[in-house]
Amino acid sequence: MTELLQSRLMPLSPAERLAAFRGAVAGRMVFTTSLGLEDQILTHWIATQNLDIEIATLDTGRLFSETYTVWAETEERYGIRIKAMIPERPALEALVITQGPNGFYASIEARKACCHIRKIEPLNRLLSNASGWIAGLRADQSQARGDTALLSQDTARGLLKLNPLIDWSRDQALDFAQKHAVPLNTLHARGFASIGCAPCTRALAPGEPERAGRWWWESEAAASKECGLHVGPDGHLVRIASPVRVAS
Ligand code: SF4
Numbered sequence: 075m076t077e078l079l080q081s082r083l084m085p086l087s088p089a090e091r092l093a094a095f096r097g098a099v100a101g102r103m104v105f106t107t108s109l110g111l112e113d114q115i116l117t118h119w120i121a122t123q124n125l126d127i128e129i130a131t132l133d134t135g136r137l138f139s140e141t142y143t144v145w146a147e148t149e150e151r152y153g154i155r156i157k158a159m160i161p162e163r164p165a166l167e168a169l170v171i172t173q174g175p176n177g178f179y180a181s182i183e184a185r186k187a188c189c190h191i192r193k194i195e196p197l198n199r200l201l202s203n204a205s206g207w208i209a210g211l212r213a214d215q216s217q218a219r220g221d222t223a224l225l226s227q228d229t230a231r232g233l234l235k236l237n238p239l240i241d242w243s244r245d246q247a248l249d250f251a252q253k254h255a256v257p258l259n260t261l262h263a264r265g266f267a268s269i270g271c272a273p274c275t276r277a278l279a280p281g282e283p284e285r286a287g288r289w290w291w292e293s294e295a296a297a298s299k300e301c302g303l304h305v306g307p308d309g310h311l312v313r314i315a316s317p318v319r320v321a322s
Contacts, residue, residue, distance in 0.1 A: 076234065080225040088238040089119040091224075092208065095236045096125050101205030103127045106197065106303075107156065109144050110269045111247050112210035112239050114256045119238075121152035127208065130157040130200055132303075134192035135166075136271040140261050147257040159196035166191055176273060182292060185274075189301040192271075197303055201231050211237040211304060212244070215268070215284045222304075244284065270301070 079098055083091045096103060105120060105127050107113035120127050131145065149155055169177075169191050178185040201207055211222050224240045227233075239247065244267070251258055261269050265277030267284040276287045288301075 076227045091238040099206045103206035104204045105208040107131050118256050132193050133158040138272045144259045159200050161192045207235045
């Protein structure tokens, strides 16, 4: 069923993919936004097409102030409320007691423990009874994302996951956002390509790959520059047999 639906969605525009996915899958559907460039475009289409898709973000408590600003601007522009998913208080308190406020710099294990409590557990709670999940991954964001599927089955969560922008380039996304006055995080104009938590994200140097600014103190070999949100039970990004071909 997944490959059949993917073959129906693939020839469509990303906005049409969203509407067709919503129409094809019954039940609760959730879009998780980081309020970055790609996700702002998806919010634009969901809001302007009035699609029955919940919009939620993982408020880790460590986001940039610029991210909260664009969050508020987005709600005002589209007349929507973006649901905030907050970490479980006891687990967060225990984490900070154990590793201190910035313990994630100490090791990959410590960083993953922080990401688990601040991001993955809230995401799992958010998606616990959803049948569809929408995310803003693009295949050319990194080598690790190169063969990410347009549509995949998340067997662990029992849902279908759609990445409508999988075959778009960053330039296409920027061009669309400018033409349609989509609210953007001001950090993008200051060299931040991928924006996550403030202590774990830096601006890119010229020529660096898009995800290089995430967990910048970890070597590329030691970490895939992923926090685990889009990783399957095998520890890799969810893929299908026929990867999406990205136009150059
Ligand atoms: Fe914690 Fe950094 Fe992960 Fe945010 S990105 S949850 S601050 S380790």
